[in-house]
Amino acid sequence: MIDYKTIKPLLFKLEPENAHHLAACILSLPNLFQMPFNSFLKSHFIDDAILTQEIFGRTFHNPVGLGAGFDKNATMIRGIEILGFGFTEIGTVTPRAQSGNPKPRMFRHIEEETLQNAMGFNNEGAYKILKRVQKRYPFKTPIGINIGKNKITPDREAIQDYLSLVKSFKGLGDYFVINISSPNTPGLRDLQNEAFIDALFTQAKALTNKPILLKIAPDMTPEDAVALSKLAVAKGADGIIATNTTIDYSLVKHPKKIGGLSGAVLKHKSFAIFEAIAKELFGKTILISVGGIDSAQEAYKRIKAGASLVQIYSGLVFHGPDMIMNINKGLIKLLKADGYTNITQAIGVDRK
Numbered sequence: 001m002i003d004y005k006t007i008k009p010l011l012f013k014l015e016p017e018n019a020h021h022l023a024a025c026i027l028s029l030p031n032l033f034q035m036p037f038n039s040f041l042k043s044h045f046i047d048d049a050i051l052t053q054e055i056f057g058r059t060f061h062n063p064v065g066l067g068a069g070f071d072k073n074a075t076m077i078r079g080i081e082i083l084g085f086g087f088t089e090i091g092t093v094t095p096r097a098q099s100g101n102p103k104p105r106m107f108r109h110i111e112e113e114t115l116q117n118a119m120g121f122n123n124e125g126a127y128k129i130l131k132r133v134q135k136r137y138p139f140k141t142p143i144g145i146n147i148g149k150n151k152i153t154p155d156r157e158a159i160q161d162y163l164s165l166v167k168s169f170k171g172l173g174d175y176f177v178i179n180i181s182s183p184n185t186p187g188l189r190d191l192q193n194e195a196f197i198d199a200l201f202t203q204a205k206a207l208t209n210k211p212i213l214l215k216i217a218p219d220m221t222p223e224d225a226v227a228l229s230k231l232a233v234a235k236g237a238d239g240i241i242a243t244n245t246t247i248d249y250s251l252v253k254h255p256k257k258i259g260g261l262s263g264a265v266l267k268h269k270s271f272a273i274f275e276a277i278a279k280e281l282f283g284k285t286i287l288i289s290v291g292g293i294d295s296a297q298e299a300y301k302r303i304k305a306g307a308s309l310v311q312i313y314s315g316l317v318f319h320g321p322d323m324i325m326n327i328n329k330g331l332i333k334l335l336k337a338d339g340y341t342n343i344t345q346a347i348g349v350d351r352k
Helices: 004-011 016-031 035-044 077-083 126-136 155-169 194-204 222-234 264-281 296-305 314-319 322-337
Strands: 053-055 058-060 064-066 087-093 106-109 114-117 143-147 175-179 212-216 239-242 260-263 286-290 309-312
Touching (some): 016 077, 077 087, 087 126, 114 264, 114 314, 126 143, 126 155, 155 175, 175 194, 194 212, 194 222, 212 222, 222 264, 239 264, 260 264, 264 296, 296 309, 296 322, 314 322
Parallel strands (some): 064 309, 087 143
Antiparallel strands (some): 106 114
16 A cells, blocks of 8 residues: 555645545545455454444444545545545535536645635536435445535525435435535525524425434634524434534635635634534534544544534545544544543533
8 A cells, every 4th residue: 555645745746626536536446346445445444343323323333424525426435435434425416517616726725734625516416416326325334415505596596406405315325414604605604594594404304304414614603603503403403513614714824715724724713613512502413523633632522522423524635544544543542541432421521
């Protein structure tokens, strides 16, 4: 196996989006050729009873998942498992295919270990992605389906995009994620309001028995984030994912004026919003933390704060695939050091 430190300088000579396409091509191969990857899978996928938990009626063999935006078109589901992720989230899927925003639309801030993306929900659309998921589901590791509205859909009609996606995928995937927090679709974050959340969850819950989660932005005040999350749960949301990318460009030295920041600079902002929500909603719904998680210590901090699961994305780009295995192995050591026999005993200990 080639060490990531060896190939990282070569990858970073490519434009970020081109590097992503290269990774996507490689991670799509296991869907076609299963056998050569078996030994690699065994060495990277951590399946230890101490990390195993039952959520949404599925077994999560480890708590480290891949955040939405990496596997937009559900082409890498097996490859992502081989990297060691305990679950994955495809999308963001929109009803109709769309090309996204003009290029260039993805940027690296290498010194800050941060990505800035303005992709704009580029994806092949619900029909093609649905056909792929049908071939893969149910899968060994749980699959979340992140859904959003098309750019050309007026805000007043946005709810129909979300409902149509719930209808299309209602028998597939292990949970839905309502994405109204990306900064890359004009007006999308305006949907983070009480009236829309009320109507959306009331109607969506009538269409499926699959869990539906809300993903929120890190740029809200903690008070607004808590209020919106509490409303969503009251209206039937089965969980909260905190957070999406930030438009606080002061966090990097040389920001672009488009898109959202993810990675190391999001760590403190994301955790602050997550903790505010966890103080109110831990024990009442499933909480998933994402944003700047790049070590076992940071993942454990989120777990003790109330996260049942964590997600990463940007850290994978800067630290390579061994990071997933290292986080899970580190979590096992941290749990044992604190005298726990299962991760569920550590979830939310800081809230108790």
